[in-house]
Amino acid sequence: MHSTEIRYFLAVANTGSLSAASKQLFVAVSAISRQIQQLETRIGATLFERHARGMVLNDAGQILENHVRKSMMDMEFAIAEIQGLKAVRRTVIRMACTDGPAYDLLPQMFARFRAINPGVMFYLNVGTAQLVSETIRSGDCDLALQFSLTPERGVDVLASYPASVLLAMRHDHPLAHQQVQLGDLHAYPLAFNEPTSTIRQLFDLSCRMNGIFLEPALSCNRFSTLYDFMLCTPGALVACSHFSVMFKARRDRLVLKSINIEQLSQRTLQLQTQAGRHRSAALSQFIDFSCELLNREGAAFERDFGL
Known part of the structure; x- marks a missing residue:
């Protein structure tokens, strides 16, 4: 396939229309349309669903786009290796994660890794579990860290750690020195993630199965907000x-x-990458570093907090 056809194809896929691609490429609409038609003829299949307001990739178009982007990424890795840039120097590691790991774990992980490898930079995209899964499957990030309930399609799980749902509270909380049952929570302000999160799904399921109704004092999609609410609110969990x-x-x-x-122990924290993805030297080193840190710090935490 000709590079011009692929370039125009990607431009239309990214912008969603011939006119928008024309403005991006500074090329006439007719020329882009002609190249797209030639590409479709060469492949023997249409690549877009054409609508009055634009063009959307169909199944064949999505397959082609995924392969083209992977080929482009492989080419970038090959060039980097040829130029001697595979070593851990000025490298960007792109990560995606759900909100929980972004609050405390990943900032510490990044800082500690950069103390050893100051040339490594990080780009972090924080989103919902669905967004993180889509990002890692599409190859738009190098690595993902997220809580998971089920196996992910098109993903290699590099490491997995039990991540039971716990209740965090201040040291002076009335429940701090006793065993806690679901029914004990009625008397206290609760700070929970939004209903679509894995942690909330497990908590709501547990409540339904035990015939208990709990209404959070605060429901939010930002763990930092929930955490600060707990610290500032007497009796909060x-x-x-x-x-x-x-x-x-x-x-x-x-x-x-x-x-x-049992339902509250079904989650795992998973370190994920796209299935079959090439790993740079920096990424491989960061993966090893992350696994070692999670194993060491996780064991120390469970010991010190009696979990």
């Missing part, structure tokens, strides 16, 4: 994994309690 407060829990003298319900 926040549902989380220990990975979400792995370093701040000691600083803020928190107590973490488990609830002996």
Whole structure:
């Protein structure tokens, strides 16, 4: 296939219309349309669904786009290796994660890794579990860290860690020195993630199965907000994994309690990459570093907090 055809194809796929691609490429609409038609003739299949307001990739177009982008990325890696840039020098690692790991775990992980490799830079995209899964499958990031309930399609799981749902509270909380049951939570302000999050799904399922109704005092899609609410509100509790407060829990003298319900232990924290993805030297080193840190700090946390 000719590079011009592919370039015009990607421009239309990115912009969603011939006119927008024309403005981006400074090429006449007719020329772009002609190249797209030639490409479709060469492949023997239409690549776009054509609508009055634009063009959207169909299934064949999405397959081609995925292969083209992977080929382009492989070419970038080849050029980098040829130029001697494979070593851990000035390299950008692109990550995606859900909100929990972004609050406490990843900032510490980035800082500690950069203390050893100051030339490595990070780009972090924080989103919903669905967005993170789409980002890693499409190859738009190098690595993902997210809480997961089910296996992911098109993803290699590099490491997986149990991430039970816990309750975090201040050290002076009335429940800090006793076993906690779901029914005990009625009397206290609860700070929970939004209903679509994995942690909320497990908590709501546990409540339904035990015939208990709990209404959060605060529901939010930002864990930092939930955490600060817990610190500032007498008697408040926040549902989380220990990975979400792995370093701040000691600083803020928190107590973490488990609830002996099977549903609340079904999550794992997974380190993921796109299936079959090439790994640069910097990425491979960061993966090894991350796994070692999660194993070491996770074990220390469970020991120190009696989990």
